[in-house]
Amino acid sequence: MIKALHIKDFILIDQVQIEFDPGLNIITGETGSGKSILINALNQLCGERSSLEMVRQGAKKAVIEATVHAPVFKEKLLGLLEWGPGFAPEDDNWTLRKEITATGATRIFINDTPVSLNQLREISNLFFELHGQHQHQRLLHPQNHIFYLDEFAGIGTALREFRRIYQKRLSAYEEMFRLQQAQAEFLEKQDVLSFQLDELRRANLEANELEAIAAELNQQNNVEKFHELGSQISALLNSEDQPVLRQLVRAETVLENLTRLNGQYQAHLEQFRQARQVISEISGNVEQETARLEFDPTRVEKLRQREAELQFLLKKYQKLNLSGLIDWRDELVRELSQVEQYDTQIAAQKTLINGLEAEIAGRGNFLSRERTRFASRLSDQVTVILEEAGMNKAIFRIDVEQTPSPDGIMVDGQCLKATATGFDQVQFLIRTNPGEPFKPLNKIASGGEISRVMLSLKSILAETDATPVLIFDEVDIGISGKIAQIVGAKLAEVSRSHQVLSVTHLPQVAAFAAAHFLVSKAGDDRHTTVHLHRLDEERHRAQIAALLGGEHISQQALENADHLISEAQKILARS
DSSP states (O other), rough: EEEEEEEEEEEEEEEEEEEEOOOEEEOOTTTOOOOOHHHHHHHHHHTTTEEEEETTTOOSSEEEEEEEEEEHHHHHHHHHHHHHHHGOOTTTTTEEEEEEESSSEEEEEETTTEOOHHHHHHHHHHHHEEESSGGGGGSSSSSHHHHHHHHTTTTTTHHHHHHHHHHHHHHHHHHHHHHHHHHHHHHHHHHHHHHHHHHHTTTOOOHHHHHHHHHHHHHHHHHHHHHHHHHHHHHHHSSSSSOOOHHHHHHHHHHHHHHOOOOOGGHHHHHHHHHHHHHHHHHHHHHHHHOOOOOOOOHHHHHHHHHHHHHHHHHHOSSSSSSHHHHHHHEEEEEEEEHHHHHHHHHHHHHHHHHHHHHHHHHHHHHHHHHHHHHHHHHHHHHHHHHHOOOOOOOOEEEEOOOEEEEEETTTTTOOOOOOTTEEEEEEEEETTTTSEEGGGGGGGEEEEEEHHHHHHHHHTTTTTOOOOOEESSSSTTHHHHHHHHHHHHHHTTTSSSSSEEOOHHHHTTTSEEEEEEEEEOOOOSEEEEEEEEEOHHHHHHHHHHHHHOOSSSSSHHHHHHHHHHHHHHHHHHH
């Protein structure tokens, strides 16, 4: 509930401090007295945009501040504000403040912490529901009708579970579309990738092939040099002038003699024999190998062609070496194998979606049955209350319909359009006179009729409506007499489970006030100021008399006011 409302330098209000009661708070005042300014201030706390014209002339800034007691919303408020538990007020009082400077700039605070306009809107939606005439009533917008019906039917848990599955289906569709798009993009380049893979496979790549080609070409280009160097080695080791191998044999004989004299040279002898043998073998092998080498122009041409082919591939694929080409070939193999992976993944998503849609069909069908069942009950109850409120020929009807759609979900052999609330479109209809067709609620011209429908719904839904503060801005316009008294009784009935602020011009409604506030305007030729005062019991009586009799209050008007107040108390006692 709103415990206190403070307004300073807002339009024509100099400074106002109001403390509201928990029940029915009535606000009255003459036409043009400034009641709309008070509602405008509350609208600012509901998140409406402001302008510099809202700052009272001559003031630096306007301030609108409400202290709201809301223990049940603590966790949700902390979540919306992204605050930790330490930010929660100990007394569960939340202060909403909006400041509008003379330049048009605004600052918004909750418990003295700056917040955004969107955060203010989200939070004020938890606290307040403002019902004005046509443009302010949620009831006039058919897209809201389903929420009233669901609240009456008490299917919140089932609806939340349906939304969870519905969102899961949307996510599954998004993933399937992503896979299909990726698959389409892949298929566009599949031919290119396949050509590249075939080309690289035909190349029979080996990591060190270019080095081997270079070595063999070097050998082919230097055959004569190899012959010459091989002959030189043989000549050096076997020349007649200084035959190295013969000298080594003689040296070996000397080592053998040393070994006979002293066995410690045996190891040296063995090493020498092995070395001589190796040198002898090298001499023979080098001579033979170099002698066998022949220049092969055909082989050289093949090597150069192969080298050119490999260099072309390296340049084409922008790789530094054959290992990079081989890695790219292997990557192509992996990428091309994704064709089957995409098919498998997309098939899995379709299976998931089918399962989710089957669950949506079942849960959505349950919601439709419950809505249809409770639509009849709510229609009957509203019709009864409308009759009590003087609309004895009116019949209220709630249509629950589904829309076929080829892209929808199959339910009992019919493909239906689905939304986050199910398959149903709910609309409130009314027939105010016999013989007339039922019309959508937003097509009714009479503000009084709309008001009574809205009050009927609110009185029925009062126990389940979570919004703690309901604000009514002259919703009783267009009615009078006995009907006005019934409307006042309904407002009082709703105020038992909600704090109600109601701006009215009807004495029959004001008679039900738990707290009565009077808006008045005063000033001179240069300044005009709006004031708001809480009325005591006697002034409450006098104000009702003024509403009945005009500017000059007669004794008869006072007696009529007493009668209205007495009647209101009797009605409240009976209900």
